Amino acid sequence: xxxxxxxxxxxxxxxxxxxxxxxxxxxxxxxxxxxxxxxxxxxxxxxxxxxxxxxxxxxxxxxxxxxxxxxxxxxxxxxxxxxxxxxxxxxxxxxxxxxxxxxxxxxxxxxxxxxxxxxxxxxxxxxxxxxxxxxxxxxxxxxxxxxxxxxxxxxxxxxxxxxxxxxxxxxxxxxxxxxxxxxxxxxxxxxxxxxxxxxxxxxxxxxxxxxxxxxxxxxxxxxxxxxxxxxxxxxxxxxxxxxxxxxxxxxxxxxxxxxxxxxxxxxxxxxxxxxxxxxxxxxxxxxxxxxxxxxxxxxxxxxxxxxxxxxxxxxxxxxxxxxxxxxxxxxxxxxxxxxxxxxxxxxxxxxxxxxxxxxxxxxxxxxxxxxxxxxxxxxxxxxxxxxxxxxxxxxxxxxxxxxxxxxxxxxxxxxxxxxxxxxxxxxxxxxxxxxxxxxxxxxxxxxxxxxxxxxxxxxxxx
Amino acid sequence: xxxxxxxxxxxxxxxxxxxxxxxxxxxxxxxxxxxxxxxxxxxxxxxxxxxxxxxxxxxxxxxxxxxxxxxxxxxxxxxxxxxxxxxxxxxxxxxxxxxxxxxxxxxxxxxxxxxxxxxxxxxxxxxxxxxxxxxxxxxxxxxxxxxxxxxxxxxx
Numbered sequence: 156x157x158x159x160x161x162x163x164x165x166x167x168x169x170x171x172x173x174x175x176x177x178x179x180x181x182x183x184x185x186x187x188x189x190x191x192x193x194x195x196x197x198x199x200x201x202x203x204x205x206x207x208x209x210x211x212x213x214x215x216x217x218x219x220x221x222x223x224x225x226x227x228x229x230x231x232x233x234x235x236x237x238x239x240x241x242x243x244x245x246x247x248x249x250x251x252x253x254x255x256x257x258x259x260x261x262x263x264x265x266x267x268x269x270x271x272x273x274x275x276x277x278x279x280x281x282x283x284x285x286x287x288x289x290x291x292x293x294x295x296x297x298x299x300x301x302x303x304x305x306x307x308x309x310x311x312x313x314x315x316x317x318x319x320x321x322x323x324x325x326x327x328x329x330x331x332x333x334x335x336x337x338x339x340x341x342x343x344x345x346x347x348x349x350x351x352x353x354x355x356x357x358x359x360x361x362x363x364x365x366x367x368x369x370x371x372x373x374x375x376x377x378x379x380x381x382x383x384x385x386x387x388x389x390x391x392x393x394x395x396x397x398x399x400x401x402x403x404x405x406x407x408x409x410x411x412x413x414x415x416x417x418x419x420x421x422x423x424x425x426x427x428x429x430x431x432x433x434x435x436x437x438x439x440x441x442x443x444x445x446x447x448x449x450x451x452x453x454x455x456x457x458x459x460x461x462x463x464x465x466x467x468x469x470x471x472x473x474x475x476x477x478x479x480x481x482x483x484x485x486x487x488x489x490x491x492x493x494x495x496x497x498x499x500x501x502x503x504x505x506x507x508x509x510x511x512x513x514x515x516x517x518x519x520x521x522x523x524x525x526x527x528x529x530x531x532x533x534x535x536x537x538x539x540x541x542x543x544x545x546x547x548x549x550x551x552x553x554x555x556x557x558x559x560x561x562x563x564x565x566x567x568x569x570x571x572x573x574x575x576x577x578x579x580x581x582x583x584x585x586x587x588x589x590x591x592x593x594x595x596x597x598x599x600x601x602x603x604x605x606x607x608x609x610x611x612x613x614x615x616x617x
Numbered sequence: 618x619x620x621x622x623x624x625x626x627x628x629x630x631x632x633x634x635x636x637x638x639x640x641x642x643x644x645x646x647x648x649x650x651x652x653x654x655x656x657x658x659x660x661x662x663x664x665x666x667x668x669x670x671x672x673x674x675x676x677x678x679x680x681x682x683x684x685x686x687x688x689x690x691x692x693x694x695x696x697x698x699x700x701x702x703x704x705x706x707x708x709x710x711x712x713x714x715x716x717x718x719x720x721x722x723x724x725x726x727x728x729x730x731x732x733x734x735x736x737x738x739x740x741x742x743x744x745x746x747x748x749x750x751x752x753x754x755x756x757x758x759x760x761x762x763x764x765x766x767x768x769x770x771x772x773x
Contacts, residue, residue, distance in 0.1 A: 170644065173644045177637075177640065177641060177644065180637055180640065181637065184633055184634065191626050191627075191630055194622075194623070231644060232644055232645060236641060239637060289707075351714065354688070355716070479627065479628070479631065480631075482623055482626070482627035483627070485623065485627075507630075507634075510634075510635070511631055511634060514634040514635050514637075517638045518637075518641070521638070521641050521642070521645070524645075525645075531691060531692070532692075534689075534692065534711060535707075535714065536688055537714075
């Protein structure tokens with residue numbers, strides 16, 4: 156049997172080369188986009204192109220080196236894909252910054268690239284500190300507590316700030332952060348740990364009614380608590396986005412853990428019922444629904460606050476873009492209020508057209524696909540749930556905001572991951588990507604070789 | 618800048634964007650199918666190193682272990698020359714979280730072109746099809762092995 160132990164194990168390829176090439180291509184595309192903006196707007200390649208391009212390239216090279224050293228088996232595609240969407244977001248913000256309109260005064264590509272830098276640092280720190288994502292399982296309830304505290308922190312008087320009608324910010328002096336963005340990661344970690352421990356009782360107990368398996372009444376506890384928190388966020392913080400994100404994430408992870416459709420049905424019914432009731436009782440929620448159903452009505456369009464002006468401008472932008480777009484720097488995306496943050500998807504759509512938007516959505520889809528693939532390849536249930544939950548949260552967030560700005564679902568105040576200007580979301584999403592990379596590293600690593608019980612010396616190799 | 622140049626730049630940019638997407642899909646494609654076979658270099662090196670005294674026909678040999686039932690359903694492990702351990706311990710090849718499985722529950726290892734299942738003194742036993750595995754037993758293709766709530770099968 157000795158030759159058995161010696162023979163090399165076929166392994167999944169690391170594909171570092173492919174990763175580096177894709178990363179370089181992503182940075183080149185971003186630099187090309189910068190040049191395009193400058194050529195279209197001023198007739199010359201912008202002076203900042205090399206600085207921006209090189210700083211983005213340098214940052215991503217650093218991220219790549221950390222990844223290659225500390226998570227060598229990680230998925231080769233995640234980092235390049237994220238680089239491209241982050242870079243395209245930077246280009247759009249830079250382009251909107253060139254506008255003279257008052258509404259675009261808040262756009263700042265410099266602050267966004269600094270935030271990207273901090274995001275990459277957090278990415279590296281997460282990979283360095285967290286050598287095995289399963290240590291997070293020990294922090295299940297801590298993560299849950301941290302998540303809930305972060306989520307309710309904007310409600311604390313003195314700490315919380317209300318900006319643009321939503322109380323989702325906490326501020327220290329002039330700096331504000333959006334704690335819900337970090338809360339979502341903490342809560343996914345909590346849900347994963349909790350569901351691994353409780354999945355059997357949630358999956359097996361209960362009785363069958365008609366065609367679905369109904370769970371026992373007392374097992375509804377966690378679902379009801381999460382639901383109450385989600386509805387609380389919706390009503391007290393006026394934040395439909397985080398509420399939907401949190402509850403949707405929980406229901407899907409519950410489904411992944413238990414494979415019971417009944418949980419999904421119960422979840423959807425609870426949330427739709429709760430949101431409907433909230434819409435009836437609280438005007439700010441109701442307004443969102445009215446605007447969603449009749450965006451073209453004159454009354455809503457001309458309303459000063461909470462009307463449909465913004466969403467209609469966004470839709471006009473998409474319409475102006477058409478199939479091929481107006482070209483970078485040649486449209487008028489600066490007419491859309493908040494085009495650099497919530498509505499960056501429409502701004503991009505106007506200049507790159509449907510063709511460009513589809514490419515961007517494909518890139519998001521590929522990031523999510525890599526995450527779900529990691530979840531499938533993972534060998535233990537905790538990693539499966541964690542990777543599945545993290546990638547679903549990302550997909551769900553893209554769906555909520557893109558659905559919102561295209562008026563498919565009521566508009567919510569979420570940001571487009573990696574593209575929108577906004578520090579908290581960018582940092583939180585870089586941490587999320589680091590966790591996915593860490594999990595995929597563990598999942599793709601060749602399985603540990605079992606102890607050979609031949610001979611006296613036992614070789615244990617991981 | 619003339620209109621035409623800008624139009625060409627715009628189209629070229631969209632084309633490059635899609636080229637990136639397609640290239641990414643290409644990486645995944647080779648990644649998916651590449652996981653079964655080793656990278657070309659390693660494989661070529663491995664071939665001549667193998668002992669030639671293996672006249673067994675390669676046809677009937679299983680190449681994959683597939684989890685067909687239980688919480689880990691859908692997981693596949695490529696069979697190599699290394700033994701596979703199943704259990705709750707973190708260093709097992711297939712880590713099951715299942716109250717009915719022991720930490721080191723069962724072991725699968727190749728011998729003369731066949732895969733043998735061996736129970737490692739588990740509490741609830743390992744079952745090959747319907748019969749309890751009491752001593753190392755060869756596993757035919759497609760016959761379910763039960764470890765707690767997990768069911769695995771060998772496939773080609």
